[in-house]
Amino acid sequence: RKEVEQDPGPFNVPEGATVAFNCTYSNSASQSFFWYRQDCRKEPKLLMSVYSSGNEDGRFTAQLNRASQYISLLIRDSKLSDSATYLCVVNQAGTALIFGKGTTLSVSS
């Protein structure tokens, strides 16, 4: 079983749609969780950290379910500029971050 699993997609949605991505992780000792965004042929950039209580940043909402070991990202009112690959990232104490393969989102007009 892979350490971090994501549905690769692609998710093709129209502008204004709401879309949700899920991610599961295998190591229950994981402590930190993040969503990164990666545009084609570019470096990943931090989108948001994921906190146990859930957190929101504008149109983006992240949630963590430790019992089920999954993380979600909800994007409301999708924009064309949201088209990218979204990487789920987890971390255990003292180790480097572990990346999922990413979920590709394509928003069309």
Add this chain to the structure above:
Amino acid sequence: GAVVSQHPSWVICKSGTSVKIECRSLDFQATTMFWYRQFPKQSLMLMATSNEGSKATYEQGVEKDKFLINHASLTLSTLTVTSAHPEDSSFYICSTGQAYNSPLHFGNGTRLTVT
């Protein structure tokens, strides 16, 4: 602005040559830097952890004699791909963070093509 500078962004080389990639932290001293590799449509895979003043720690399956890492100062780590082959063609990217569990700052990556 960028906190990690990586150079070069793009390189094409012939099979058998060596390529050096530099990664600099600009705004803080980085005792640890991470080197990742990403093949098309794959996730970032950690190759090695570079520690200032000591030997790098390589992940399983990564040849330390082929991917030479040097972290001689708190702001500079280098990755040298020695005797590059076409299968080494990939996107190499460095990163660093201020704590082990903090978000990483990435360099802009180096796209290596070996012909």
